Ligand SMILES: Nc1ncnc2c1ncn2[C@@H]1O[C@H](COP(=O)(O)OP(=O)(O)O)[C@@H](O)[C@H]1O
């Protein structure tokens with residue numbers, strides 16, 4: 080199985096070599112866990128990439144990205160990145176536009192941030208499941224490696240917000256805040272990765288002005 084570098088310092092080893100090429104990874108976690116930073120860092124490789132936001136304003140994302148030394152506007156001008164923002168309903172129409180953007184810049188990496196925003200507009204989880212499958216098909220057809228972001232509500236032990244996202248992904252990475260002696264520690268775990276002997280440990284990770292880095296040692 081071919082792997083591509085995640086771009087996250089320390090993560091590829093934990094993943095057993097990197098992110099599966101053309102795979103769809105679910106990135107789940109609480110609010111403030113660093114999912115958006117993680118997703119942008121994944122797009123900072125040499126591969127052209129598309130970032131689809133269903134929540135945050137693009138100008139806000141462009142501004143905060145500067146804190147990590149990422150010049151999105153420059154990359155956008157060079158057609159290395161496309162930043163797209165949509166209201167989270169009518170996904171069918173959205174996917175057609177996303178696909179056009181992928182083709183225009185020959186994107187290899189795509190991020191959807193986040194499907195929680197899609198799910199709250201749906202009547203039942205099966206609808207979200209169907210939509211993620213649709214995203215999955217279109218991304219595979221275009222030979223893209225994809226990160227789908229989902230939220231986990233505070234206190235929930237689930238892997239995703241609606242409980243269906245993990246079943247239609249090739250892999251699941253969970254970012255958590257774990258309370259330890261009066262402070263919250265950041266913890267990352269790979270909870271699923273089809274056909275890969277990945278780390279089963281809980282790893283600490285850190286966010287700094289260089290982005291996210293993951294420690295090889297086990298969380299204590
Ligand atoms: N330079 C930094 N140093 C340390 N922590 C940071 C830094 N920048 C952001 N963070 C942390 O990252 C969080 C925001 O990350 P973000 O990717 O927007 O989270 P999410 O998308 O999961 O809600 C902040 O709440 C803060 O805890």
Ligand SMILES: [Mg+2]
Pocket residue numbers: 114115192
């Ligand atoms: Mg976010």
